[in-house]
Amino acid sequence: MDVELKMVRNTLVVRVNGELDMVVAEKMHREIDERMEKGEVKNLILNLEKVSFIDSSGLGVIISSYRKIAAVNGRMYMAGARPNVKKILILSGVNKLIPIYDSEQEIISI
Amino acid sequence: MNVKNYVRFEFQSLPENISFARSCVGAFASQLDCTLDDIEEIKLVVSEAVSNSIIHGYENNPHEKVVIVVSIMDDNTLEIIIEDYGKGIEDIEKAMEPTYSTDPSRMGLGFTFMKSFMDEVDVISKPGKGTTVKLRRNFAAADKEAYA
Numbered sequence: 001m002d003v004e005l006k007m008v009r010n011t012l013v014v015r016v017n018g019e020l021d022m023v024v025a026e027k028m029h030r031e032i033d034e035r036m037e038k039g040e041v042k043n044l045i046l047n048l049e050k051v052s053f054i055d056s057s058g059l060g061v062i063i064s065s066y067r068k069i070a071a072v073n074g075r076m077y078m079a080g081a082r083p084n085v086k087k088i089l090i091l092s093g094v095n096k097l098i099p100i101y102d103s104e105q106e107i108i109s110i
Numbered sequence: 111m112n113v114k115n116y117v118r119f120e121f122q123s124l125p126e127n128i129s130f131a132r133s134c135v136g137a138f139a140s141q142l143d144c145t146l147d148d149i150e151e152i153k154l155v156v157s158e159a160v161s162n163s164i165i166h167g168y169e170n171n172p173h174e175k176v177v178i179v180v181s182i183m184d185d186n187t188l189e190i191i192i193e194d195y196g197k198g199i200e201d202i203e204k205a206m207e208p209t210y211s212t213d214p215s216r217m218g219l220g221f222t223f224m225k226s227f228m229d230e231v232d233v234i235s236k237p238g239k240g241t242t243v244k245l246r247r248n249f250a251a252a253d254k255e256a257y258a
Contacts, residue, residue, distance in 0.1 A: 055157040
């Protein structure tokens with residue numbers, strides 16, 4: 001599975017596996033939209049531990065998810081980005097909108 | 111400057127082929143004396159250029175063709191040429207501005223990444239005819255700096 005989703009109370013946890021390019025980004029976009037349409041999602045945790053590559057299509061879906069969560073006054077976090085992925089998140093400025101934590105556990109404990 | 115080695119390949123304009131294209135170019139570039147970080151950057155710029163061809167050049171029509179020619183020059187310069195025969199770019203200068211995109215759902219960072227990670231980015235485009243993106247990066251310069 002490239003994209004795995006799990007609800008923990010009102011938080012949607014999205015775990016992505018592999019390369020977050022146009023193919024996986026479109027799948028992630030569809031699946032997050034489906035969950036958001038049900039109106040149960042308030043916050044979103046994006047686990048990037050298993051993401052080995054990201055490009056601007058991947059960044060695009062992260063920003064579009066952030067906008068949807070911001071529209072319902074929720075919060076979004078990213079967890080576990082590998083150094084090469086973190087570099088792109090920082091270079092694009094995405095980290096200024098969505099904080100990056102070391103792990104899902106760290107986000108749950110804040 | 112002479113070509114020491116090159117590969118040329120073409121593929122259908124399917125999103126599934128973006129991964130194939132960047133992996134091929136990354137594997138070919140690994141002949142150069144470069145780091146894993148360098149290879150990751152090369153893969154990223156190829157992904158951006160090919161995504162642009164598919165999304166903007168062909169407007170997601172999967173029945174078209176993208177051509178890539180990768181060359182290693184005798185001064186350790188890597189040259190990557192990505193060519194499509196799609197709708198072309200009306201205003202290249204505008205298209206290369208950070209965060210500019212004709213598609214509001216996209217970030218418009220493709221050319222920004224290409225300019226960040228490559229020494230030279232040349233775009234030749236004719237509306238209705240297609241776009242050629244030529245990317246160059248010299249890996250000898252880094253060696254010289256390291257030994258300076």
